[in-house]
Amino acid sequence: MTVTDAPPSDGVARLLDADGTRHAAPDHDRWLEDLDEAALRGLYEDMVVVRRIDAEATALQRQGELALWPPLLGQEAAQIGSGRALRPDDFVFSSYREHAVAYCRGVELVDLVRVWRGIAACGWDPTAVRMASPQVIIGAQALHATGYAMGVLTEAVNASGADDPDGPDLDVAVAYLGDGAMSQGDVNESFVFAATYQAPVVFFCQNNQWAISEPVDLQSRVPLVDRSAGFGIPGVRVDGNDVLAVLAVTREALDRARTGGGPTFVEAVTYRRGPHTTADDPTRYRDAAEVEAWARRDPVDRFAAYLRGAGVLDDDEESRVQEAADRAAAAVRAGCTALRDPDPLTVFDHVHAQEHAGLAAQRAEYAQYLDGFVDDDVTEGQS
Amino acid sequence: MTVTDAPPSDGVARLLDADGTRHAAPDHDRWLEDLDEAALRGLYEDMVVVRRIDAEATALQRQGELALWPPLLGQEAAQIGSGRALRPDDFVFSSYREHAVAYCRGVELVDLVRVWRGIAACGWDPTAVRMASPQVIIGAQALHATGYAMGVLTEAVNASGADDPDGPDLDVAVAYLGDGAMSQGDVNESFVFAATYQAPVVFFCQNNQWAISEPVDLQSRVPLVDRSAGFGIPGVRVDGNDVLAVLAVTREALDRARTGGGPTFVEAVTYRRGPHTTADDPTRYRDAAEVEAWARRDPVDRFAAYLRGAGVLDDDEESRVQEAADRAAAAVRAGCTALRDPDPLTVFDHVHAQEHAGLAAQRAEYAQYLDGFVDDDVTEGQS
Amino acid sequence: MSSATVTSRATGTTETTGPGGAGQATSGRAVSTLTLSRALGAGLRRAMSDDEKVVLLGEDIGRLGGVYRVTDGLQEQFGRHRVVDTPLAESGIVGTAIGMAFRGFRPVVEIQFDGFVYVTFDQIVSQLARMHARTAGRVPMPVTIRIPVGGGIGAAEHHSESPEAYFAHTAGLRVVSVADPQDACTVLRQAIACDDPVIFFEPKRRYHVKGEVDEAIELDAALPMDAARVLRTGTDVTLVTWGGLVGTALDAASAAADEGVSIEVVDLRSLSPIDHATVAASVRRTGRLVVTHEAARTCGLGAEIAATVTERCFEHLEAAPLRVTGHDVPYPPARLEQHHLPDLDRILDGVDRVLGRGGVATR
Amino acid sequence: MSSATVTSRATGTTETTGPGGAGQATSGRAVSTLTLSRALGAGLRRAMSDDEKVVLLGEDIGRLGGVYRVTDGLQEQFGRHRVVDTPLAESGIVGTAIGMAFRGFRPVVEIQFDGFVYVTFDQIVSQLARMHARTAGRVPMPVTIRIPVGGGIGAAEHHSESPEAYFAHTAGLRVVSVADPQDACTVLRQAIACDDPVIFFEPKRRYHVKGEVDEAIELDAALPMDAARVLRTGTDVTLVTWGGLVGTALDAASAAADEGVSIEVVDLRSLSPIDHATVAASVRRTGRLVVTHEAARTCGLGAEIAATVTERCFEHLEAAPLRVTGHDVPYPPARLEQHHLPDLDRILDGVDRVLGRGGVATR
Numbered sequence A, B: 001m002t003v004t005d006a007p008p009s010d011g012v013a014r015l016l017d018a019d020g021t022r023h024a025a026p027d028h029d030r031w032l033e034d035l036d037e038a039a040l041r042g043l044y045e046d047m048v049v050v051r052r053i054d055a056e057a058t059a060l061q062r063q064g065e066l067a068l069w070p071p072l073l074g075q076e077a078a079q080i081g082s083g084r085a086l087r088p089d090d091f092v093f094s095s096y097r098e099h100a101v102a103y104c105r106g107v108e109l110v111d112l113v114r115v116w117r118g119i120a121a122c123g124w125d126p127t128a129v130r131m132a133s134p135q136v137i138i139g140a141q142a143l144h145a146t147g148y149a150m151g152v153l154t155e156a157v158n159a160s161g162a163d164d165p166d167g168p169d170l171d172v173a174v175a176y177l178g179d180g181a182m183s184q185g186d187v188n189e190s191f192v193f194a195a196t197y198q199a200p201v202v203f204f205c206q207n208n209q210w211a212i213s214e215p216v217d218l219q220s221r222v223p224l225v226d227r228s229a230g231f232g233i234p235g236v237r238v239d240g241n242d243v244l245a246v247l248a249v250t251r252e253a254l255d256r257a258r259t260g261g262g263p264t265f266v267e268a269v270t271y272r273r274g275p276h277t278t279a280d281d282p283t284r285y286r287d288a289a290e291v292e293a294w295a296r297r298d299p300v301d302r303f304a305a306y307l308r309g310a311g312v313l314d315d316d317e318e319s320r321v322q323e324a325a326d327r328a329a330a331a332v333r334a335g336c337t338a339l340r341d342p343d344p345l346t347v348f349d350h351v352h353a354q355e356h357a358g359l360a361a362q363r364a365e366y367a368q369y370l371d372g373f374v375d376d377d378v379t380e381g382q383s
Numbered sequence C, D: 001m002s003s004a005t006v007t008s009r010a011t012g013t014t015e016t017t018g019p020g021g022a023g024q025a026t027s028g029r030a031v032s033t034l035t036l037s038r039a040l041g042a043g044l045r046r047a048m049s050d051d052e053k054v055v056l057l058g059e060d061i062g063r064l065g066g067v068y069r070v071t072d073g074l075q076e077q078f079g080r081h082r083v084v085d086t087p088l089a090e091s092g093i094v095g096t097a098i099g100m101a102f103r104g105f106r107p108v109v110e111i112q113f114d115g116f117v118y119v120t121f122d123q124i125v126s127q128l129a130r131m132h133a134r135t136a137g138r139v140p141m142p143v144t145i146r147i148p149v150g151g152g153i154g155a156a157e158h159h160s161e162s163p164e165a166y167f168a169h170t171a172g173l174r175v176v177s178v179a180d181p182q183d184a185c186t187v188l189r190q191a192i193a194c195d196d197p198v199i200f201f202e203p204k205r206r207y208h209v210k211g212e213v214d215e216a217i218e219l220d221a222a223l224p225m226d227a228a229r230v231l232r233t234g235t236d237v238t239l240v241t242w243g244g245l246v247g248t249a250l251d252a253a254s255a256a257a258d259e260g261v262s263i264e265v266v267d268l269r270s271l272s273p274i275d276h277a278t279v280a281a282s283v284r285r286t287g288r289l290v291v292t293h294e295a296a297r298t299c300g301l302g303a304e305i306a307a308t309v310t311e312r313c314f315e316h317l318e319a320a321p322l323r324v325t326g327h328d329v330p331y332p333p334a335r336l337e338q339h340h341l342p343d344l345d346r347i348l349d350g351v352d353r354v355l356g357r358g359g360v361a362t363r
């Protein structure tokens, strides 16, 4: 492996330069000691696969199979690096673009697209994969993560009987949020609560430079990483296109939370290379040159270059990985196109956990209405 | 005057010790150069008068003349020092406890108690005194102040034609808020907006250590003054019981805003010596010892000691001031007890600026209803 | 306009405690006399003792015991991790309660006053109300939001609101309102035990009303949380209300009886779902409906009740359902609130009008 | 339940553009054909040209021109101090707009989608709506809040809401809803010119509907913002709706006419105040009322309209007013929205039922 000593000079934790050069950084490296070649290849495969899935979903949207898709192109390292740092018992509260995090949580491939096909509000069972439904209301999930973490603490206190459990080993809640989300009241309130209770929560902000058409400097004239200190929460800025650095800082943040050290704020500096969603036209508000510049800092290329230099990746491995990616994409496509629309009456399902007389009456009324349309000589329809 | 050189060592801007010893502090003193003896006596009189008004209002509440009163006892320096720093054309957006600020704005004495007698939602004409109605929803006013300041900037830009008006002399909006308010989303959003637009607004936070029964460390584990930097807003911590220091830092902050330097956050460290409101019983949640300790740092006593030491205050002047205070209190009392309940139909007034058919009908209906009660042989009632 | 000399038909405005455990199954235990606010505290204590997943969140609920002392003593008993004084941020309170529910807790949130609920509106209507549906039933939200509600107490701005229609219009929530100490204790326990989010309204003006309370009543045997109840039978007019106006409605019924008008008083109790069956059954008997509430008239619950009763009882109605409500104005300053709130006279005026007798206004 | 094969009675679902400037006084200028979204932009441009105190605030409204391109080109024309891209915080947007109104501006706020309005609910209902009353008329709040509203566009969660009842229930606000390009342009200009805060709903599903628009219409001569209008006269049933369902209602009326049923269609336009006079006059002629809206039924505007019509037209009603609405559910995923939204068939079913003909369900 090529490892140079030059530390990054911009206050950003970085282990890999854009060209794949690896820097030694003892503070971060100690969180990566277990990474053998297989693990490195695993990270690479993860990034390639989620990029391929993302491209496939974008294509599915263009073909009318999905109603909408928010591409993650460019944010693979931020999402895989952080997602792979988590323990199975941690719990993720994300925004809508964290497909790669969901992938890390073990969400079934087809489940990644259910929401975007317009057939469900949540594609998976949050309790099974320990990841909440994608949140559309910007920032709301930061409070959910904080409350979850408060619950983790309460449980620990109840279990130990002590006010400050000794040498705890806590599950951690992770809130994913964007640069735009930093302006929402809810996010700032979540910092207040997390700090007050020293809750085991990590705020992972992907600063992808844009909130739809708004550049990050409209949200803040100082680096986002500076925000948390004023709430009493340590902040760390990491190169979000460097999967190793992201993995390291996330592991450190998780460890702090796990051991009773309270919340951490991570700003992962990255870039949304695609449109905000498939409904967006970014050429209206940003320059091709900027997009180009960030393409040269691409997280996947960078990691590939490093791995090739380190002899961990060769052409054979590359084609194996590409095949895995193609298989994943094919699975997404096949799964997606096979998805059927839900039964009409499911509109009424799960609105309440216990029967609600008013809604039960509406359901019966609507069922009767639908029955009025049934052609007696037609056999029962699809689904 | 006794002026020592020992600077305060706790990061808090302070010119007067609790015993009235005056420190030299060139950075702050330069904002006080115009203060002659008359001005110093004026500040003292202000503080004594508002303390007396506050006591009278508390008494009026105990006697059933007011429905409620939130005493400012202990916060006179913070409010007079900042209130007297303002220009007439600045605009104040306050919370509910800023009676002394309202006094500085020239609000009529009786108008201070209208709201608390339960006969009006705002005691004065905000456009006349350039101070909005007291805000009850914690933190909401911080956004109003910020928007007002954005408007000031917009006007300046429109007037000058230039994007960044040269050598501006802007009106400033001042938001008063409490330590508890620092946790509200709206306050944090106001920091975002103020920073983004570099609006001429000063956030003046009276950290009086308590939000009803909650100590400030429940809101933040780090000093409140640290909050603003992470939004890109300079913060300054001042001894809120030192009227000179408060005056100096507020003047500086206003000057920054006025000249295009953008927002400032001021944390004035003070103490709410009385109950949260007359409905509160603080003995349930705080110790007499703490209250005692803060009584020894009293802002009025401190300033009196300094002025006496400096030969600006003597017994004659003191009785003149006390008489002025008594006159003000008497005026409040006389004005208050003379206030009559509003006419019933004013319930419908000013809900809309232009006639609203639905409400007009309700008004007519209710007027007719009231007319049904009129005893023909009784002459028209009170009010 | 000249102010009118108002002569009330009421002989007095003595607080009634309501019928207490009407329709409640008691388990035979000794009952004690409690104020409504103490009864709420008793309900909370029992819910917390029964289920360690019950936690309380709110401003000033710990050492102070809440501004109405409802949680008095609970932090001492259950510790500061189960009775949690929160930072001053309501969206934060409800948002973190949602997170705790994700972790399996049953948070009970106190919003200090009705007027402070709007800053957390999104967390209630977009998050709390929808999470169970959003997750296809995987993540229930057994969160109870306690809100002191309504006027009549001479309070400052934002302390006398009646926001129930906002929540009754919001799918996914349940909304209840209690009017007497026994209901306060029992329905609060039912709300906490319910797997759906519940907006729980506590009428401020009745916090000090006393009544007999059996804290240990069997929840399943008690009148269900979503049932209305007839508090007084009558034959001429059905009078529907809830919460703070229940006492006034009963007083009105007494006063009307003296004049020979028989009013059936229905305490709606549940505002979502609305027990339309009970209301409609009553209106089918009386042929006339008056609904009274403190909230503004337009799009208030009165409209929903009137519309549904008309749908269900059209052939039985002798007159159009009539609403006696707060005006479409921001809650007025305290000294004017009696001209905003329905009182005994306005209710009787409404009753007269629905009976075609003109009412005060046109007498 | 087995899914049903749905056979629509509609021959097609062609978009109608509505009657354009029905009831509008034109100043004789040449008109142009615009989509509803362009008509809104034209209205904004004119309001900004007429009054330099008009400023726009919102997310992505500048360079991007808004996600629906309503503000396209306005920042270029008026500069970034009058067309202000804001940080991503709706409470901040409305709160600062209030502050700007204090300074004498007439802010026009864009909330990007209906579902994002709840995070600024307090600033709207506790601050904006009350400031004029709070200050005894000293501080008017001429703030217009533009909200793309409603469903039928296959959108993601929180992008298809119909929150009008929340605002119609809030004293101090005006609430309007437009359905065609001419109204879009004119009513938006009227809203901006109004000294009261106005919630201005833009039906998303009609953004692309085209119609003739006279941008320069005299505001005072035009149909007032708070008036309803009869879009199609009829004798059997009055059908009241607004915004996104106006086109559907007109289609339904056409379809019904083919079957011999004469429907009078009222575009309510103003949701606060409601022009009850126009509605009641129509119901007095027809004897029957159907109200249709996308929002949930319980405590929706339909209840208010039904209740008020019953109050005013009791003797004229042949049947109970009937509501055809969204269900009391969170807005469903896009592929199910057709089972939530009233459509032509559900409206006709309601018409049949109010005519005592059973309707689809019981045929």
Ligand SMILES: Cc1ncc(C[n+]2csc(CCOP(=O)(O)OP(=O)(O)O)c2C)c(N)n1
Pocket (backbone or CB within 6 Å): A095, A097, A136, A137, A138, A177, A178, A179, A180, A181, A182, A208, A210, A211, A212, A272, A276, D059, D088, D090, D112, D116, D119
């Ligand atoms: C409360 C709210 N306001 C506005 C929106 C519309 N909206 C959706 S995504 C987005 C930008 C978010 O930017 P950022 O937080 O940086 O996340 P990114 O999309 O870059 O991942 C906006 C404004 C929303 N979903 N919720």
Ligand SMILES: Cc1ncc(C[n+]2csc(CCOP(=O)(O)OP(=O)(O)O)c2C)c(N)n1
Pocket (backbone or CB within 6 Å): B095, B097, B136, B137, B138, B177, B178, B179, B180, B181, B182, B208, B210, B211, B212, B272, B276, C059, C088, C090, C112, C116, C119
């Ligand atoms: C949104 C909101 N939540 C709660 C309250 C109730 N409340 C009134 S004052 C107060 C404490 C405020 O503390 P702080 O901001 O420190 O101001 P202080 O009273 O000390 O001047 C609380 C919780 C409120 N008025 N508004």
Ligand SMILES: [Mg+2]
Pocket (backbone or CB within 6 Å): A178, A179, A180, A206, A207, A208, A209, A210, A211, A212
């Ligand atoms: Mg972003």
Ligand SMILES: [Mg+2]
Pocket (backbone or CB within 6 Å): B178, B179, B180, B206, B207, B208, B209, B210, B211, B212
């Ligand atoms: Mg305080």
